Amino acid sequence: MRDVAYLKLLAREFPSVKEATGEIVNLMAICSLPKGTEYFFSDLHGEYEAFIHLLRSSSGIIREKIKETFGYVIPEEEQLQLANLIYYPERHLPRMMNQGRCTEDWQRITIYRLVQICREVSSKYTRSKVRKKMPKEYAYAIDELLHVDGNDENKKLYYNEIIHSIIDNSIADKFIAALCRLIQNLTIDNLHIIGDIFDRGPRADIIMQELMSFHDVDIQWGNHDISWMGAAAGNLACICNVLRIAISYNSFDVLEDGYGINLRPLSMFAARVYQDDPCERFMPKILDENVYDAVDPGLAARMHKAIAIIQFKVEGAMIMRHPEYGMEERLLLPAVNYEKGTVSIGEKTYPMLDMNFPTIDPRNPLELTRGEKELLRVLSASFRHSEVLQRHVRFLYSHGEIYKCCNSNLLYHGCIPMKKDGSFEALLFGGREYKGKELMDYLNRQVHNAYFMPDGQQHKQEAVDLMWYLWCGAKSPVFGKDKMTTFEHYFIEDKTAHRETMNPYYKLSEKEEVCCQILKEFGLPVDGSHIINGHVPVKLKDGEKPVKAGGKLFVIDGGLSKAYQSTTGIAGYTLIYNSHHLALAEHMPFDPKKDSTPRVSVVEKMPRRIMVADTDKGRELMEQISDLKELVAAYREGLIKERAQ
Ligand SMILES: O=P(O)(O)OC[C@H]1O[C@](O)(COP(=O)(O)O)[C@@H](O)[C@@H]1O
Numbered sequence: 001m002r003d004v005a006y007l008k009l010l011a012r013e014f015p016s017v018k019e020a021t022g023e024i025v026n027l028m029a030i031c032s033l034p035k036g037t038e039y040f041f042s043d044l045h046g047e048y049e050a051f052i053h054l055l056r057s058s059s060g061i062i063r064e065k066i067k068e069t070f071g072y073v074i075p076e077e078e079q080l081q082l083a084n085l086i087y088y089p090e091r092h093l094p095r096m097m098n099q100g101r102c103t104e105d106w107q108r109i110t111i112y113r114l115v116q117i118c119r120e121v122s123s124k125y126t127r128s129k130v131r132k133k134m135p136k137e138y139a140y141a142i143d144e145l146l147h148v149d150g151n152d153e154n155k156k157l158y159y160n161e162i163i164h165s166i167i168d169n170s171i172a173d174k175f176i177a178a179l180c181r182l183i184q185n186l187t188i189d190n191l192h193i194i195g196d197i198f199d200r201g202p203r204a205d206i207i208m209q210e211l212m213s214f215h216d217v218d219i220q221w222g223n224h225d226i227s228w229m230g231a232a233a234g235n236l237a238c239i240c241n242v243l244r245i246a247i248s249y250n251s252f253d254v255l256e257d258g259y260g261i262n263l264r265p266l267s268m269f270a271a272r273v274y275q276d277d278p279c280e281r282f283m284p285k286i287l288d289e290n291v292y293d294a295v296d297p298g299l300a301a302r303m304h305k306a307i308a309i310i311q312f313k314v315e316g317a318m319i320m321r322h323p324e325y326g327m328e329e330r331l332l333l334p335a336v337n338y339e340k341g342t343v344s345i346g347e348k349t350y351p352m353l354d355m356n357f358p359t360i361d362p363r364n365p366l367e368l369t370r371g372e373k374e375l376l377r378v379l380s381a382s383f384r385h386s387e388v389l390q391r392h393v394r395f396l397y398s399h400g401e402i403y404k405c406c407n408s409n410l411l412y413h414g415c416i417p418m419k420k421d422g423s424f425e426a427l428l429f430g431g432r433e434y435k436g437k438e439l440m441d442y443l444n445r446q447v448h449n450a451y452f453m454p455d456g457q458q459h460k461q462e463a464v465d466l467m468w469y470l471w472c473g474a475k476s477p478v479f480g481k482d483k484m485t486t487f488e489h490y491f492i493e494d495k496t497a498h499r500e501t502m503n504p505y506y507k508l509s510e511k512e513e514v515c516c517q518i519l520k521e522f523g524l525p526v527d528g529s530h531i532i533n534g535h536v537p538v539k540l541k542d543g544e545k546p547v548k549a550g551g552k553l554f555v556i557d558g559g560l561s562k563a564y565q566s567t568t569g570i571a572g573y574t575l576i577y578n579s580h581h582l583a584l585a586e587h588m589p590f591d592p593k594k595d596s597t598p599r600v601s602v603v604e605k606m607p608r609r610i611m612v613a614d615t616d617k618g619r620e621l622m623e624q625i626s627d628l629k630e631l632v633a634a635y636r637e638g639l640i641k642e643r644a645q
Pocket residue numbers: 196200223224481484485486500535563
């Protein structure tokens with residue numbers, strides 16, 4: 001039973017029995033509709049073109065709807081054009097106009113076709129939900145067009161009249177664009193991004209913009225997102241990492257054009273300090289050309305080496321400051337023998353591939369030179385002052401978390417750290433052990449503290465430093481590997497030194513009972529629940545499957561990242577959860593000139609159609625209904641007075 005004070009608050013919004021019962025009827029109607037379609041993506045890694053295409057095309061579903069609606073009525077070529085118009089009205093319409101193809105006839109036919117598709121994709125929603133998604137200025141006209149009875153001659157006339165007046169008033173292009181957006185908006189009800197929006201690909205900032213304009217999205221942070229968030233919070237080691245990775249992939253545009261990070265001081269420093277060094281081990285991988293700022297690869301290599309060395313020094317200081325991280329083995333600059341040109345890691349000693357270190361004092365290899373310190377100061381100011389980066393990071397916070405339970409699914413990027421024996425691995429913070437769900441909740445709070453705790457507060461620095469641990473620490477749930485062998489990749493030939501060992505979670509979670517144990521830990525029912533992970537590329541070409549543990553676990557990193565497509569053999573997955581089934585769309589490498597429809601396979605049929613009432617949202621609505629019923633009872637008993645209408 002709700003207290004009267006709460007009901008009085010509710011009464012402000014619903015001041016009479018009539019209004020409260022009206023809302024009850026609305027909410028009940030919503031609950032009895034089929035659930036909306038959820039889309040899951042992971043590991044976008046800056047591949048903005050491919051990702052935006054998947055999003056706008058609803059991973060092939062819009063194309064399918066067009067085929068279903070017009071399959072035999074309009075030619076394939078026109079279907080394709082219609083699809084492209086729906087995905088990119090802002091590009092397609094001006095092109096049509098420039099080519100003089102935007103005739104009245106074309107506009108009429110196009111509006112007619114778009115309305116048909118719109119009817120198809122909106123059929124499972126309430127009229128009011130669809131209306132809420134329409135831009136206000138066209139809501140009336142779109143609503144009328146969607147609901148005209150095609151069999152009624154008078155109504156047909158009315159329908160044509162509406163289209164005619166749209167064209168007559170020269171708003172057809174805007175109206176068409178609005179219909180296209182509405183179709184996109186209706187096909188995907190919610191979007192889940194299971195981490196790693198950043199790094200490797202060219203423009204994570206453009207992906208962020210797209211996500212920020214999407215109607216319903218949540219993000220489960222990946223290790224790469226965490227390192228950018230750490231960088232925005234002023235963590236120097238994270239700043240070095242994000243710069244190093246961007247430069248190593250020749251991604252100057254995301255830094256300079258996207259986030260306005262001033263790289264001039266770094267390029268001048270690198271050109272001066274490494275002028276006689278070809279920096280061969282640091283040549284950037286060029287997968288995408290920079291559009292705005294082409295940097296000479298020789299200079300990029302020098303910048304890459306300069307920032308890598310600074311990173312190893314800053315990380316060294318971090319490891320020394322935090323013995324509790326247990327990362328002393330990762331103190332690698334001090335493990336180099338500067339006379340012999342070797343490095344000792346664990347039991348082994350390896351020859352170093354590069355021994356030109358003009359900024360390293362062998363007696364104190366972790367010490368930054370004055371020039372390096374000054375450079376860090378300028379770079380970190382650039383990160384702090386980047387208005388766009390700070391805005392994007394605030395969005396990652398407001399729409400993100402380290403894990404999410406949603407409609408009986410458990411979503412997280414990396415893993416829940418485990419020991420080999422299958423128990424949850426614990427981490428010690430402030431003398432207390434945290435593991436399983438408690439660990440994830442604790443880390444979630446600390447990630448917030450890193451950004452939002454006021455500067456100077458006692459535990460702020462701890463939280464800021466922890467962002468780097470989350471990026472690459474052995475027990476980090478978003479990283480999930482024993483170590484990050486960046487140093488070894490640059491300086492050691494022997495591939496065995498490059499190996500990174502996955503947390504026991506990855507082997508264990510292939511067993512159904514382990515997934516059930518994890519689901520229980522997070523308070524989810526074992527039946528009908530799933531774990532959805534990203535982070536580990538699924539090597540389809542080696543026979544690996546994205547569906548594991550008897551269907552309890554989905555790993556959906558299919559390699560949207562170009563850098564990993566030769567490893568996986570495909571170009572990403574989308575997991576689609578509608579009211580009938582869970583399906584996986586398997587994508588081919590993105591080619592803007594081709595319409596590559598993904599291979600979609602149903603991986604689990606629901607025992608019966610899932611209704612809104614069966615979802616988390618439905619449960620929320622049910623609670624609202626029960627509150628409203630109490631309000632109605634309170635009105636009827638005279639406990640609360642109705643306000644005159
Ligand atoms: O392939 P790259 O870009 O050189 O990066 C390799 C590094 O990336 C990592 O795989 C982490 O990135 P992911 O989260 O995408 O796996 C490290 O474990 C590894 O050292």
